[in-house]
Amino acid sequence: MLAGPLAGTYDAAGHGRLLFAFFAAMAETERQNIRESTLEGLDAAARKGKHGGQPPVITDDMLxxxxRRRAHGETVEQIQPDLIIPTGKRKGQNPSLSSIYRALAEHAKRQAYPEAVEQAHADFAALQSAGSIPDQMAGSVNA
Structure with missing residues (x-):
């Protein structure tokens, strides 16, 4: 409506308002269709064990x-230059400080409540075996 054959024909009080509302509704419908298709595709990929994104920069060995070095009193800033990324497009470079801190935070979260995580997995398995969880949902959660 801003460019092309209908440029300058918008009239807030006339037929332009109706035409603009129609185009807005069509655009919203198309956006919803794209969103649903994307979510379905991501769910299908997750069921196949495929997850998007880059692999983690901080490997288990690096972590x-x-x-170990933090337990001996070294800071992350002192440790970072000695770490080398083994794979990916940044292979051979040092990981960023934020990547190291993020890996440490994720590790701390996993260590804080290990029994809660195990209990959640056990509860989910029990619900799944009892048939309380639909197969489609179970596949997306387990992936």
């Missing part, structure tokens, strides 16, 4: 090195 254990950081944890």
């Amino acid at each position: 254990h090195t950081v944890l």
